[in-house]
């Protein structure tokens with residue numbers, strides 16, 4: 535049976551959907567589906583909100599289409615089906631000297647999902663976004679199988695990178711990986727005292743990979759304190775050391791501010807005052823949260839939201855204002871990170887802009903939703919942008935104002951999908967496909 539009625543959610547487990555899901559294993563089956571009953575696709579549903587959902591309609595789960603189709607060991611160009619996980623590409627190719635040039639904080643992100651959100655990694659300030667390393671993408675678009683690249687079908691290509699799946703279902707892509715001397719990372723961690731120290735340290739960092747954890751409960755003179763991690767590829771082979779942990783039930787620890795305060799203080803103390811440098815297996819550095827199975831249960835049954843925004847380099851005071859508000863609320867979970875971003879972005883709806891991006895998880899409660907609303911407004915006033923991969927609360931008006939090429943994207947999505955068969959819950963909620 536091709537279609538099976540299923541209940542499913544995004545990563546935040548706040549918004550859910552019920553609908554018929556197909557899980558094709560072959561390109562021919564996918565082609566047939568797209569001919570007869572076109573529907574939006576999803577990967578591993580690591581997006582937090584409703585971008586992979588289609589409540590009451592059909593959707594295509596791409597995770598069985600996960601084959602490597604070709605690899606050139608001289609150039610590092612790999613061609614793979616859209617459902618392959620980026621963590622799997624790293625696991626397969628790093629021992630052979632190549633790794634995806636950009637990976638987000640989860641190795642469960644599929645190739646199709648990485649393209650559809652034009653994801654960024656801890657090296658965005660030097661390597662740009664995922665889509666900038668895509669050589670070509672093959673998709674079922676406008677009733678045909680089409681291949682687009684930066685030089686062929688350019689507009690379709692730019693509408694597809696970060697295009698939240700609205701220009702077609704991605705079948706496969708070729709990406710250019712980067713050389714790596716081993717399967718390890720040399721990581722230097724050091725304590726950061728406060729907000730100004732955070733910005734100064736990220737600004738001054740010359741490391742190819744840099745990310746800062748923030749204790750989002752710390753206030754006053756400790757506002758913004760945290761740990762800066764700087765890293766580079768290291769020339770040795772280390773297998774993953776981290777033992778998977780499991781959260782068996784909805785215990786809701788991350789919804790408890792007393793627990794979070796204690797956790798954060800202990801987390802900071804792990805790092806000696808003078809800092810430390812160690813070699814870690816790549817996946818432990820890139821995907822630390824993947825080792826905790828059922829992690830989302832730490833927020834309890836009600837689920838959680840992530841607020842992620844980016845603001846320009848001259849807007850760090852606005853970001854500080856957001857941090858003050860978050861710290862005052864006492865609502866943030868231990869998951870809060872700050873990264874520097876470069877200007878690199880591959881598509882019309884790509885999130886990145888040069889500056890700083892802040893991401894904070896909150897348990898799903900009334901007070902947190904109100905706070906996120908206020909933070910979104912502060913981001914808009916600072917000329918910043920919200921990330922669709924994380925969003926479940928914004929309004930269409932807010933989002934459209936943040937993405938200046940949105941109308942060009944609407945026109946391209948309309949050409950690719952004139953009947954609106956690829957529309958998802960997020961696109962409906964934000965009314966993204968209407969040109970006004």
Ligand SMILES: Cc1cc2nc3c(=O)[nH]c(=O)nc-3n(C[C@H](O)[C@H](O)[C@H](O)COP(=O)(O)OP(=O)(O)OC[C@H]3O[C@@H](n4cnc5c(N)ncnc54)[C@H](O)[C@@H]3O)c2cc1C
Nearest residue numbers: 577578579580581638639644646647650653654699704923
């Ligand atoms: C722990 C964690 C850490 C993260 N860290 C980062 C980070 O550092 N940087 C970052 O940028 N993001 C980050 N993310 C977000 C995540 O990388 C993105 O949401 C990514 O798109 C998820 O990929 P997925 O395969 O699960 O796609 P899904 O969430 O299933 O889908 C995402 C979008 O892609 C579309 N899509 C998926 N597959 C296809 C296809 N084959 N054809 C057409 N459309 C498709 C869907 O319709 C949807 O719009 C993180 C998420 C988690 C859970």
